[in-house]
Amino acid sequence: MLKHSTPEDRVHFEQIVVDMTADKKLQEQALANSLDQFAVGFERKFMDALLTRMERNETLTDMFVSNQEMRNYLSGEVMKEVYNRFRDTPRYNNIV
Numbered sequence: 001m002l003k004h005s006t007p008e009d010r011v012h013f014e015q016i017v018v019d020m021t022a023d024k025k026l027q028e029q030a031l032a033n034s035l036d037q038f039a040v041g042f043e044r045k046f047m048d049a050l051l052t053r054m055e056r057n058e059t060l061t062d063m064f065v066s067n068q069e070m071r072n073y074l075s076g077e078v079m080k081e082v083y084n085r086f087r088d089t090p091r092y093n094n095i096v
Contacts, residue, residue: 020049
């Protein structure tokens with residue numbers, strides 16, 4: 001995507017792409033038009049998706065910060081995922 005983007009940036013971009021590809025109207029426009037025609041009005045849709053994703057991430061974060069039970073659940077799931085990725089990825093196995 002971006003020349004100097006980080007893996008974290010790419011995750012954020014992917015969330016926006018997933019949100020936008022769920023838009024049936026946008027899908028219809030893409031299928032019915034050339035890329036140049038599709039580009040007309042895309043900036044507005046992109047900004048809407050960007051702001052909506054920001055709000056959704058903020059809402060989700062607030063929910064986990066304010067709810068101890070949900071935070072405990074998420075922490076446990078994230079811990080297992082991080083642990084397994086470290087254990088299953090060869091580039092991390094040579095550190096110890």
